[in-house]
Amino acid sequence: MKIAKETTLFEGKELGNYMLKNLKNVVGEPTTVLFNRDLFDGKFGYFKGKAYSAINDIATWLDMMRKGKVVYIHEPLSYFRQHSGQNQKQMHFILMTIEEWIELIIDAYNSGFLSSESEYKESLSYCLENAGFIVKDAVRNGELDQIYNEKIKKGLNKLVAHMFEKESCYCQYCNQQFEKFSPWPAHYDFPKYKFEMWNKDTGICPVCNSMDRERLYRAYIETETDLLNRNYTMLHIAPEAKLRDWFNEYKNITYVCGDLEPKDPLMKEIDVTRITYDSNTFDVILCSHVLEHVPDDDKAMRELYRVLKPNGWGIIQVPIVMNVDFIIENELIVTPQLRKLAFGQEDHVRIYNQSGFIQRLMNAGFKVELYNIAEKQGMKGARKFGLSETDMLYIVRK
Numbered sequence: 001m002k003i004a005k006e007t008t009l010f011e012g013k014e015l016g017n018y019m020l021k022n023l024k025n026v027v028g029e030p031t032t033v034l035f036n037r038d039l040f041d042g043k044f045g046y047f048k049g050k051a052y053s054a055i056n057d058i059a060t061w062l063d064m065m066r067k068g069k070v071v072y073i074h075e076p077l078s079y080f081r082q083h084s085g086q087n088q089k090q091m092h093f094i095l096m097t098i099e100e101w102i103e104l105i106i107d108a109y110n111s112g113f114l115s116s117e118s119e120y121k122e123s124l125s126y127c128l129e130n131a132g133f134i135v136k137d138a139v140r141n142g143e144l145d146q147i148y149n150e151k152i153k154k155g156l157n158k159l160v161a162h163m164f165e166k167e168s169c170y171c172q173y174c175n176q177q178f179e180k181f182s183p184w185p186a187h188y189d190f191p192k193y194k195f196e197m198w199n200k201d202t203g204i205c206p207v208c209n210s211m212d213r214e215r216l217y218r219a220y221i222e223t224e225t226d227l228l229n230r231n232y233t234m235l236h237i238a239p240e241a242k243l244r245d246w247f248n249e250y251k252n253i254t255y256v257c258g259d260l261e262p263k264d265p266l267m268k269e270i271d272v273t274r275i276t277y278d279s280n281t282f283d284v285i286l287c288s289h290v291l292e293h294v295p296d297d298d299k300a301m302r303e304l305y306r307v308l309k310p311n312g313w314g315i316i317q318v319p320i321v322m323n324v325d326f327i328i329e330n331e332l333i334v335t336p337q338l339r340k341l342a343f344g345q346e347d348h349v350r351i352y353n354q355s356g357f358i359q360r361l362m363n364a365g366f367k368v369e370l371y372n373i374a375e376k377q378g379m380k381g382a383r384k385f386g387l388s389e390t391d392m393l394y395i396v397r398k
Contacts, residue, residue, distance in 0.1 A: 008072045012065030015072065016113050019058065020105055021123045023130055027061045027070075035064060048107055054096040055104065062108055098131050099155045106162060110379045112389030116201065117167055124163045131156060170384050172218050173242045174208035181386040182206045190344035193351065196320040202386030210242040213288060215385040217243060217315060220371055220393055225313075227253070227284060235307065237272055237287040256282075272300040279306045285314035285396075292318045292348045295331070301364035308398045316361065316396050318352045319344070327356035357394070366396040 003018060003026050019026055027033055030044070045056030052059035105114075105123050114120040137143075168177050184203035199212040217240075221227050227234075231252050236244065239257040247255050256277075258270030270276070272287065273296055285308050291297040301316075308314060329350035333339055336346035343351055358368050371393040374382040379389060 002074055004072050004074055006074055008074075010070045010072055012068050012070050013113055013115075015070050016062050016065040016108065017115075017119065019062070020108055020114055021119065021126065023101055023126060025055070025058050025061075026072075027057070029057060030060075033061070036068075040064065047104060048111055050103070050107065052100050052104065054093060055100045059100075059104060062104070062113070066111060066113070094134055095152055098127070098134060099152070101127050101130075102155050102159045106158075112374060112379055115388060117383075121163060124159060128156075128159055128163065131159070167383065169202075169386060171205040171208060171210055172215060172222075172385070173210045173246065174205060176205075176207045178206060180206075181212075184211075188345070193321040193344070194323045196322055196354070197388075197391045199386055199388055199391070202383075202388075205386075208242065211240060212386050212391075213317065214240050214242045216373060216387055216391055216393060217286070217288070218246065219373055219377070219385060219387075220315070220395075223376070224371065232283040233281065234284040234286070235275075235277070235282040237270065237285070237304075238290045239267070239286075240288065243286070273303060275303045275307050277307050280309045281307045283309050283312045285312070285316070288315065288317040289319065291316070292343070292350055292352065295349055297350070298360060298363065301361060301366070304396075305365045305398060308396075310398055312398050314396045316366075316394050318357060320354050320357060320392065321351050322354070322390070324351060324353045325355075327352055327360075354392075361394070361396055366398065369395040369397070371395055 003015075015026070018024075043051075044060050045052050047059040047063045050059075102124075105120070105127060108114065109120045109123075114123055166179065169179065169181055170177050181199075181202035182204040183201045189200070197213065197216075203212045204210070205215075228250055229252070231254075233254040234247065234256065236247065236255065236257040238259045244257055247253055256268060257266075258268035260269070260271055262269050272290060272294060285304055287304055291300055294300045304314070304316065327350055328342070330342065333342050333349075339348055340346045343349065361368050372389075373385075373387055373391055373393075374389040382388060382391065
């Protein structure tokens, strides 16, 4: 089965999603595949540590696809031959295939494949449809007794249960559960690039309007820090509304927030390239989605480092593009219209890639750590907050 007319570079999860939604092995047997041994954990037929027998090759390819890109070569390297004596024709093997597809779809979804609930349910529904065809063939061939066993019943019951299971979304700021988050406005869409944190359909809480990044910051702070329990001095640049209100609830936090153009009298006027505080003033800094607006971001990073106390920490975030290899900036692009075309917003002055951003933070003196909520709390935990497997926090330390 061909999925492209020419040799094509796919994101691993993109090709994996196609296989999961169509129950097709478009990669092939081990003899048709060239792979990087460094990405192979040494156990063929495993996905996330679980062994598969009937679809062992598919499990292996999915396990590798979640680690990177795939080159699809449209000419076959070899052919898979079927003959009458193969296991694939036998009913017990076909039944095992259905059981394993159910397990693989569920496990893959919990590992970041099938990024939306609708894709997940589509894959499960196709699996259910396929099971129906198998039952029909079993009836025609007088093999129904082979299907009627407890293992098959449990597998189908599990499939149906997951099909109709409602995923519950939750916002920590309004303490509300609901069926789904709301999308952000189309004005912010920039399809030219693929961003790390791109939760288009789950960006906004429908109750209190918290943003996805606010929910991510809170999840990190509550589970990975002692900010809420000890006396700290904190600087928050261009404060997000829900985060600001939340921090102000804690009397142990000496909270300073500021912006180049303050929105209210309680907000300080702060130019991030010339911060009017002494060196080593703050225990914690938070500067989110600011530096992409600042022409001299190196100077801003050095200022943030300067005012942070030794052993202090912070979160510094910018939009990170995953499909470029270097930072894109051009000081000749100065009009809002050209900046919108080049950088995605009228007031942005650059596009960051991950390695370039980290290097600039390190050049300013910071040690940098990455925090991925899907790795720490699992995909189910991430999706609960409207987050995804590529959402990354940049934790800086002095």
